[in-house]
Amino acid sequence: MESSNGTGLVVSGDSSWFYEQPLLGKEDKEAVECNMCGYDDAGFWSRLVFQWLNPLFRRGKKERLELAHVPDIPRSESAELASSSLEESIRKHKTATCCHGPLGLSYGNHYQLTEFNTLASYLGPLMIRYFVELLANNSDGDLTYRHGMILALIFFVSKTVESLSQRHWYFGALQIGVGLRAAFTLLIYKKCLSSRSAGLINGKIVNLINVDVERVGDFCSYMHGIWLLPVHMFLALVVLQRNLGKIPAMAALFSMIVVMVSNSPLAMMQEKFQTQIMQAKDARIKATSEALKSMRILKLLSWEQSFLKKILQLRETERFWLKRYLYTCSAVAFLFWTSPTLVSVTAFGACIIMKTSLTTGTVLSALATVRILQGPIYNLPELISRFAQTKVSINRINEFLREEDQKRLMNYPTQGEMDLAIDIEPAEYAWDTSDLTSKKVSVSIREKVKIMKGQKVAVCGSVGSGKSSLICSILGEVPRISGTATKVTGTKAYAPQSAWIQTGTIKENILFGRKMDAGLYDSILDACALKQDIELWSDGDLTVVGERGTNLSGGQKQRIQLARSVYSDSDVYFLDDPFSAVDAHTSTYLLKASSSNGYTSIVKSLNLPCSLTTAKTILLQRCLMGLLSSKTVVYVTHQLELLEAADHVLVMKDGSMVQHGKYKELAKDIEGELIRQVNAHRRSIDHMKPTAEEDKVAPTRLEKANRIDAFEEKHPRCSTDDNIPQQMQDEETVTGRVKWTVYSVFVMCAYKGPSDTSLPSPLPGTADGQQLLDCMGCQQR
Numbered sequence: 001m002e003s004s005n006g007t008g009l010v011v012s013g014d015s016s017w018f019y020e021q022p023l024l025g026k027e028d029k030e031a032v033e034c035n036m037c038g039y040d041d042a043g044f045w046s047r048l049v050f051q052w053l054n055p056l057f058r059r060g061k062k063e064r065l066e067l068a069h070v071p072d073i074p075r076s077e078s079a080e081l082a083s084s085s086l087e088e089s090i091r092k093h094k095t096a097t098c099c100h101g102p103l104g105l106s107y108g109n110h111y112q113l114t115e116f117n118t119l120a121s122y123l124g125p126l127m128i129r130y131f132v133e134l135l136a137n138n139s140d141g142d143l144t145y146r147h148g149m150i151l152a153l154i155f156f157v158s159k160t161v162e163s164l165s166q167r168h169w170y171f172g173a174l175q176i177g178v179g180l181r182a183a184f185t186l187l188i189y190k191k192c193l194s195s196r197s198a199g200l201i202n203g204k205i206v207n208l209i210n211v212d213v214e215r216v217g218d219f220c221s222y223m224h225g226i227w228l229l230p231v232h233m234f235l236a237l238v239v240l241q242r243n244l245g246k247i248p249a250m251a252a253l254f255s256m257i258v259v260m261v262s263n264s265p266l267a268m269m270q271e272k273f274q275t276q277i278m279q280a281k282d283a284r285i286k287a288t289s290e291a292l293k294s295m296r297i298l299k300l301l302s303w304e305q306s307f308l309k310k311i312l313q314l315r316e317t318e319r320f321w322l323k324r325y326l327y328t329c330s331a332v333a334f335l336f337w338t339s340p341t342l343v344s345v346t347a348f349g350a351c352i353i354m355k356t357s358l359t360t361g362t363v364l365s366a367l368a369t370v371r372i373l374q375g376p377i378y379n380l381p382e383l384i385s386r387f388a389q390t391k392v393s394i395n396r397i398n399e400f401l402r403e404e405d406q407k408r409l410m411n412y413p414t415q416g417e418m419d420l421a422i423d424i425e426p427a428e429y430a431w432d433t434s435d436l437t438s439k440k441v442s443v444s445i446r447e448k449v450k451i452m453k454g455q456k457v458a459v460c461g462s463v464g465s466g467k468s469s470l471i472c473s474i475l476g477e478v479p480r481i482s483g484t485a486t487k488v489t490g491t492k493a494y495a496p497q498s499a500w501i502q503t504g505t506i507k508e509n510i511l512f513g514r515k516m517d518a519g520l521y522d523s524i525l526d527a528c529a530l531k532q533d534i535e536l537w538s539d540g541d542l543t544v545v546g547e548r549g550t551n552l553s554g555g556q557k558q559r560i561q562l563a564r565s566v567y568s569d570s571d572v573y574f575l576d577d578p579f580s581a582v583d584a585h586t587s588t589y590l591l592k593a594s595s596s597n598g599y600t601s602i603v604k605s606l607n608l609p610c611s612l613t614t615a616k617t618i619l620l621q622r623c624l625m626g627l628l629s630s631k632t633v634v635y636v637t638h639q640l641e642l643l644e645a646a647d648h649v650l651v652m653k654d655g656s657m658v659q660h661g662k663y664k665e666l667a668k669d670i671e672g673e674l675i676r677q678v679n680a681h682r683r684s685i686d687h688m689k690p691t692a693e694e695d696k697v698a699p700t701r702l703e704k705a706n707r708i709d710a711f712e713e714k715h716p717r718c719s720t721d722d723n724i725p726q727q728m729q730d731e732e733t734v735t736g737r738v739k740w741t742v743y744s745v746f747v748m749c750a751y752k753g754p755s756d757t758s759l760p761s762p763l764p765g766t767a768d769g770q771q772l773l774d775c776m777g778c779q780q781r
């Protein structure tokens, strides 16, 4: 059994899940050819020295590299494979913290690589002493020559092993990181499709993918740092003890610990400033996107200046924290670059006190050892903080992946219920379940309601009475806090009140990955009153809509979304006031069309005062009686004239379903909520109706519609839809080197002139100078 929604994402009811990404571009032939020559075909040597990348570099030398030129990911590294093994592992261990499980083999190789790298890196400092002593001895002879050659060979082999193992270690870490990122992203994506309350956690999902998954992936590059630090310290102590003796080695160890400890508060400050920066950034991005989204309204109301002021204020706050963060970074960098000097001074100081004799060989060996230790010492606080952050992220992902699935709520008809489409059970639902002690019930259903296949169910109620929430509850989007879940049999299509449009052509948005059926497509365009819009655009249904349909009117978006839902050919339809945003132009067209194709009787019988209301009613009527006549449809409507035609009416008041049944039965209860609403609706219609005198002078609605239409035909520019940009403008990209003027403008803007440019990095510069002086001093000695 299969379930789909208005977004076109199709979910199968069995254990296999599949996804449609209809708007993704197709790969070009050249790209496919180029992708053949990748990592997969590479032999041992090619992989060892990364020779398989050479064709790409050669191409990059000749022309600008495009994404299509980058070799494809090998099958063994594909997201599908990674996610299925991760899923399997999570199923076995019942937690996402076991994410290393499926990647165990790669981790095993990794440990060996890091061990090789660490051991090889200390061979150099250990051998320097012998090499210098050999050169200082100056005694010639075959033995010295042979010793020299052996030492040189050891240096060469150790450096080669160190370099290759380090490259493969980093490459492997990135591979694991990217694999984990892809696997987790796919799992979260799958979970979004099956999750019971995806609507509520949209922001959370974005954070899970953007922040948490990213963090887990990044941690792979750092994960060995924690266990490697003691190994580094042990090896360094061994080398120092051999060269300088026990006490200077202990003094060096002490100063290493001091550097690490003094690094910690700085790392904590960095973390705190980073949090503040992120909060300030969130606030600025929120305000900026709000302003950009409503730019037209801002301009119409001349609010540009006040919004600009608000955004500048937020930028100032962000800059404030960024400045502090960068100063802390400078202090950390200072500590990083001076730590070898501090450790060497302590070690050599201890040597002087202990009167240990120092030779050029021992000094150079000790300096090289301390230099290697610099990285692990510096990285420790960051490693600890990353470890903690990654643990939090994995827990968050774990929690999300363990949430209840929609799949479990899907029900299959039993033998006696073959004709049952929706079985609404008494239950309570709440949008916000964060505070369970004072939970506010959003939807309350007190009685069972059985809806049979093919029935049309109208949901009515005043504004904010919970009609949309009821639909979402039936769909399982609102968390259930008590009672039994509603069962929906068959595939579902949902058209929400606020339309969702994806960037692409109108046609792609309607088909949404399904095969083209010209007859059905045409009849859907007609039923959803989209034909006249498509005729207006020069590219017809191939017109590209902007991001989230920015160049479409609200009514057009709603009708495209409805067309998509109808095209999905589902069993049960949930339409949430699908024509709430019908525009005047469409209503004019519909009224005109209805007078010529048999809908005049409907128009007259409804006796509605306003062309918009009439148009909405006709549209809904056309959809329900036409294309969806054999389907089960639950629709929210404010057109109470249509309630009589519905097989079942659900009446909502203050979040509760207060009445349900056939219209005629409900209408008998003159004290009931339905009659109260119908009367209020009639009163508002009467209020809008012209008086008898006005009627004499006023033209009929159809005449009026025809006049408007004639005017629009004469003056096409006045049409609401005519000024839609026909094509999305392609983003302008410039290629080549960044010009020096760009750097100079940046320097001038950022630091108010070149004189200030050295400000952010004077300390590391000093440290470098110190290092240089140190080495020179050593040479002198």
Ligand SMILES: Nc1ncnc2c1ncn2[C@@H]1O[C@H](COP(=O)(O)OP(=O)(O)OP(=O)(O)O)[C@@H](O)[C@H]1O
Binding pocket: 199, 431, 432, 442, 461, 462, 463, 464, 465, 466, 467, 468, 469, 470, 497, 577
């Ligand atoms: N996604 C949501 N998250 C949290 N609360 C929501 C959400 N959607 C609706 N609500 C709340 O549920 C209540 C009922 O809103 P709902 O949209 O269901 O009413 P409605 O009858 O459909 O209104 P309208 O006629 O304007 O469409 C409101 O108080 C609203 O704030």
